[in-house]
Amino acid sequence: xxxxxxxxxxxxxxxxxxxxxxxxxxxxxxxxxxxxxxxxxxxxxxxxxxxxxxxxxxxxxxxxxxxxxxxxxxxxxxxxxxxxxxxxxxxxxxxxxxxxxxxxxxxxxxxxxxxxxxxxxxxxxxxxxxxxxxxxxxxxxxxxxxxxxxxxxxxxxxxxxxxxxxxxxxxxxxxxxxxxxxxxxxxxxxxxxxxxxxxxxxxxxxxxxxxxxxxxxxxxxxxxxxxxxxxxxxxxxxxxxxxxxxxxxxxxxxxxxxxxxxxxxxxxxxxxxxxxxxxxxxxxxxxxxxxxxxxxxxxxxxxxxxxxxxxxxxxxxxxxxxxxxxxxxxxxxxxxxx
Numbered sequence: 314x315x316x317x318x319x320x321x322x323x324x325x326x327x328x329x330x331x332x333x334x335x336x337x338x339x340x341x342x343x344x345x346x347x348x349x350x351x352x353x354x355x356x357x358x359x360x361x362x363x364x365x366x367x368x369x370x371x372x373x374x375x376x377x378x379x380x381x382x383x384x385x386x387x388x389x390x391x392x393x394x395x396x397x398x399x400x401x402x403x404x405x406x407x408x409x410x411x412x413x414x415x416x417x418x419x420x421x422x423x424x425x426x427x428x429x430x431x432x433x434x435x436x437x438x439x440x441x442x443x444x445x446x447x448x449x450x451x452x453x454x455x456x457x458x459x460x461x462x463x464x465x466x467x468x469x470x471x472x473x474x475x476x477x478x479x480x481x482x483x484x485x486x487x488x489x490x491x492x493x494x495x496x497x498x499x500x501x502x503x504x505x506x507x508x509x510x511x512x513x514x515x516x517x518x519x520x521x522x523x524x525x526x527x528x529x530x531x532x533x534x535x536x537x538x539x540x541x542x543x544x545x546x547x548x549x550x551x552x553x554x555x556x557x558x559x560x561x562x563x564x565x566x567x568x569x570x571x572x573x574x575x576x577x578x579x580x581x582x583x584x585x586x587x588x589x590x591x592x593x594x595x596x597x598x599x600x601x602x603x604x605x606x607x608x609x610x611x612x613x614x615x616x617x618x619x620x621x622x623x624x625x626x627x628x629x630x631x632x633x634x635x636x637x638x639x640x641x642x643x644x645x646x647x648x649x650x651x
Contacts, residue, residue: 333361334411334537335388340364341411344434349407351423351510351551358431359411360438361385361403366395367442373477373650374443375401376436380452380485380626381420382545384410386536390628390639397643399447402439406431406457410540419546423510425460425559432461436472445650446475449642451626452598453556455484455576459568459611460559466571473571477650479612480642481576482627486607487560489584489600502553510551520544522625525592534629566610573649575616576608577638579623593631594622616645 333341339361346356366372375394379385385403394401405411406428409420422428440446450458458479465473488495505512523543524530530543562568582602583595601619608617620638624630627638 338364346430350427354414354416356407357412358407359405360435363391363395363401366400370442372398372400373445373447374439375399375447375449377401377449378404378454380454382541384540393639404435421549421552422555423551424555425457428457429461429464440475445477447478449480451482452485455481456559459570462570463568476572478572478646479570479574483578483599483625485599487603502550502557506550506554512550514548514550521588521592522597524588526629563607563610570612573614574612575645577618577620577627578604580619580621596625598625
């Protein structure tokens with residue numbers, strides 16, 4: 314795996330790209346980020362490009378960021394948007410998927426804004442090849458997207474001007490529990506997350522969702538079970554503290570993406586229940602009512618569209634449903650970016 318020098322992100326040759334696990338139409342590039350502010354081994358972030366469409370710099374580029382316990386394996390999403398005039402660049406954030414190295418805690422981060430460094434580097438690099446950029450974020454990646462877009466709007470207006478839209482695929486905007494429970498839990502999360510950030514949380518198993526997706530159980534997707542375990546990666550108090558802190562900022566109306574935002578979500582949730590056929594037509598991870606509640610807080614121009622029978626990752630739903638979700642996203646992008 315080839316790592317470019319961390320001090321020269323914008324001076325890369327084609328030789329820096331390496332073959333990717335997704336096959337001959339995909340390549341990956343690993344970018345070193347240097348020492349980990351959270352004290353583990355040196356960190357890196359990874360870009361995966363759809364090679365045929367990336368050769369056309371006139372295409373708008375979609376930067377796609379995954380959620381928790383996830384990585385970019387969405388070949389069909391890249392191919393769909395390539396057919397519709399876009400180029401998809403998938404991202405594996407630090408300590409996730411292709412970017413994790415030995416000794417690192419899966420997905421651990423102590424503050425969501427630390428991801429700004431990953432995304433700054435990636436966006437600046439892609440912006441040298443494409444004039445128009447779009448951010449697409451799923452689940453936790455949706456929360457990260459909103460934080461980062463607001464950050465570059467305030468700190469890097471020239472980069473922000475490159476972005477024309479944000480698409481959020483079931484973004485994680487709130488804790489899936491009654492308000493009183495969240496209120497009681499938050500001080501504990503803050504205290505333990507600060508004092509003993511690596512303490513493992515007992516809650517949060519995603520087994521129903523994982524078994525609904527993977528071919529070894531009830532699904533159609535053959536993803537890497539080390540990078541995306543069926544039951545999810547261990548959750549730590551320091552990571553949860555970072556998520557809650559960022560969500561509270563959203564709730565206080567502190568963010569503004571500064572571009573039109575499309576929020577997509579299912580039409581129903583089915584939380585904390587064992588697998589059943591209903592799991593294929595519901596969000597079994599997040600509460601869609603919370604998504605709809607907080608989506609208007611992401612920007613001034615916000616569109617919310619519910620996808621009937623959608624799963625948590627709408628683009629991994631059953632075939633007719635995911636095709637509908639992709640069509641909705643493409644149509645909306647055409648209206649906003651043409």
